[in-house]
Amino acid sequence: MRKLALSDEVLLSVEKPARYIGGEVNMQVKNPNEVDIRFCMCFPDVYEIGMSHLGIQILYDILNRRNDTYCERVYSPWVDLDKIMREKKIPLFALESQDPIKNFDFLGITLQYEMCYTNVLQILELSQIPIYARDRTEEDPIVIGGGPCTYNPEPIADFFDFFYIGEGETSYNEILDTYKEGKKQGRSRKEILEQIAGIEGMYVPAFYDVSYHADGTVAGMVSNNPNAPDKVKRQVEMNLSETYYPTTPLVPYIKATQDRVVLEIQRGCIRGCRFCQAGMIYRPNRERSLEYLKKCAYEMLASTGHEEISLSSLSSSDYSQLQELVCFLINEFGSKKVNISFPSLRIDAFSLDVMSKVQDIRKSSLTFAPEAGSQRLRNVINKGLTEEDILNGSGKAFQSGWNRVKLYFMMGLPTEKEDDIEGIAILSDQIARKYYEIPKEQRSGKVSIVTSTSFFVPKPFTPFQWARMNTSEEYLTKQHYLRDKIREQLNRKSIKYNWHEA
Template identity: 70%
Template sequence: MRKLALNDEILLKIEKPARYIGNEVNSVMKDPEKVDIRFAMCFPDVYEIGMSHLGIQILYDMFNRRDDVWCQRVYSPWVDLDKIMREEHIPLFALESQKPIKEFDFLGITIQYEMCYTNILQILDLSGIPLSACDRGETDPIVIGGGPCTYNPEPLAEFFDLFYIGDGETVYDQLLDAYKENRKNGGSRKEFLEKAAKLKGIYVPGFYEVSYKEDGTIASFLPVNPHAKTTIQKQMVKNLTDTYYPKAPVVPFIKITQDRVVLEIQRGCIRGCRFCQAGMIYRPTRERNVEMLKQYAYQMLKNTGHEEISLSSLSSSDYSQLKELVTFLIEEFKGNGINISLPSLRIDAFSLDVMGKVQDIRKSSLTFAPEAGSQRMRDVINKGLTEEMILDGAGQAFEGGWNKVKLYFMLGLPTETKEDMKEIPRLADKIARRYYELPKDRRNGKCQITTSTSFFIPKPFTPFQWARMYNNDEYIARAAIVKHEFNEQLNRKSLKYHWHDAEVTVLEGVFARGDRKLSKVIREAYRLGCLYDSWTENFDNEKWMKAFENTGIEIGFYNLRERDADEIFPWDFIDIGVTKEFLYQEWQHAKKGEVTPNCRVKCSGCGVMKYKGGVCVESKN
């Protein structure tokens, strides 16, 4: 019988003890004596968030298909248990075996957003693993980072033995085989890292040296170990249909953020929005076969007991077999009480027809993401939406019975003017006006238009990676302009406005484009008590500002300057396929407000695909 790492007395003291006991439906149990490698897969946030992450479910299934590997899960303990574990000296443990993480061979951490960085240090600290990779010994786990934030891993470079750049389904088997071979031959930790550095997509930060110019920008970024590569090439699954996907994902004991079956229908996006990192790093678009998705829908619902199925994609409307798939799901499962969730849809006639069949219109709201209020700004960001398209979509929705709309915008975009900001509430008002233009007998009560603005953050590998940001006061001033304009609108009683936390935005911006020097800021913030920084109730900006002050790091250097064309970025050693030349060209188009067609209308030569005689023959990576 499996012994829990926490006794009953502790479990009764903490919130949601089911976060820590494991043994959920479809979790994998193995005989530890019959496996060669124990791999702890970590999401550095609370259980409910981590269990909702599809990437971990895919890797968990993939690793556990190997007889020689036992992949187990670990999440950040919530603050109540964190306190007890420190007081009682309880080491962090995996859910499946309840064994200490320090006893594992690997600790793989998926890094999805910048404000989880102090949670990564919490994971290492509670596990008894030295925070700095250079301080780890032969018996410590190999700490691996993966996920979107590893496309600029440098702020975390000190804390990781290696990073995996790209789709996880590609190189992990080679990496695990190399580990087994090295151990069999009596090889050292360094010798394994040297073997790993030879593999495509693997970056070992300890094998590189950075030098700086007097102005603080990077002078050079070079390998100092003969086994390390000058360029790390992103790894990509070309055929999504024939790769790994879990038919029986783990089912949590408690309600989680995404408590449903998730079908990933495609990766990548054709749209080319200039602010969107995912749209660049996950290029090119790759679809899963519709028959495979139908089969998996059956099996996953049967194996989990979930009552909702969600289609996952950056832009679901661009999936070529969407109509066939959605029609099938409605016909097969709607009568069984299965809800169908369709995120990331463009609001057109087909989408509204589908949503009318799968949603309770009176209860649900529709979501539009114009991102910018004025047409000029939508052209700058290459959104590919006109005001006419937005109003027509809203009009069709209102005629279909909806009366609630959510709108998402960004403030602080490059070239943004005061007039552009004011166009956000004006567009919201035009949408409300479109509703009230309907005959009274066709309206469903009063309409509600809820508008949210986040503050723009330039991301690596986007055309806006050269752009400047603003300070906290400037962001608040921009939100105030929008708020004031909302109060001036004719239909203001039907309009609501919310804006994102400016202090968090400033920090996200620093870490999104930061370099190795920021490791000491993260370490100092953690020492001061920063944890769960993406949670409003736990975020403490004063401690973060103290961490920057104590380490002598200037926020303005990272956020308040536009980058020069030839500046070396901390992430330039990574090749995602999209060329820096293409991104800079798009940056120039943005400044002129010039629109670039999406990939299906016209190839813009971003570099991801190889062409022969004008015809695409294969993907670059």
């Protein structure tokens, strides 16, 4: 029987102990004594969120295909366990073997959003690994940062031994081969990092001198080690139909945010919204072939027992063979009661047709992301979605039987004025009016519009990267202004306003 790192007493005193025991369906089991490299992959957030992340599942699959490597996982302990681990000095452990992470060769941390940076420090502290890279010794794991935040690594550079800039499919095998050979040759940690710095896409902060302007922006960056290139080139996997895909993904015992098969149909986005980092850094748009996706769908549904398959991408409507793929999935799996979901469809006639085939119209709501309330501001952000598109799309949806719409907007976008904010209230009302244009006997009850606003955060490598971000006071004022404007609308009772706390 597996020995757990936490005693029954501890497990029974924390919320959701299943977060910490591993043993999930499709978990990799290897003998740690029979591998050369022990790698712990970390999503620095709570288990249910981390388990829903496709990138970790892809890397877990890539690394565990190697017989010489055992890749395990760790997520951020919740505050209740964090407290106990600190009090009892229990080192953070990997879910598979339950062994302390500090004894591993690598700790790979994916950085998906800046809000998790403090969790990274929590992971390092609980693991009893020195938080600063400069304080680590030959005994400590090499700490790698990956994911979209590494495109702007300087704010967190002190905590990482190196960053992997770009997509994980391309270079992990080369890194592990380099490490294994280095260990065999008796090379030091620094010597191994020097070799890793020579692999395209790897940024070892210790090998660069970075200077700053008075306002904190980077003035220059010079390599101080002959092995480190002047420029680090982002890694891109160009052929997504001939690469890794986790066809036996992990299935948790507790409900995760994403409890379905996730089929990534393409990577990148052909659009160019100016605030959107994903749209910029995952360029170019690359589709997976239809045959490849069909094969993955079969294997993943069989290996997991999931009853839902989600077609994931930044903008699924732009996948050139969406119609064929959806028809295939309906024909193959519809009778087996497998649901199909699309997180990111543009609302046009085809999408509505597809959705009415695969979703229960009465239960589902339609989602639009106009992002800005006025056409002027939508043009500024290059949203490429006109008022006509939105109203026509909603009109068609209402005629097909939908009566619930979710609208997503961003506040604080560059050049925003009061008119643009008022435009959010007006557009929400216009959509409701569109519903009431349908004769009463043909409508399905009342319409429900849920209007949500989030804040604009300028992101690196976007055209708006240097735009100013609003203060929390400004956001609060804007939220109150919009709330009051919604209250002035004819259909105010049909509009629910959700906002993020500033």
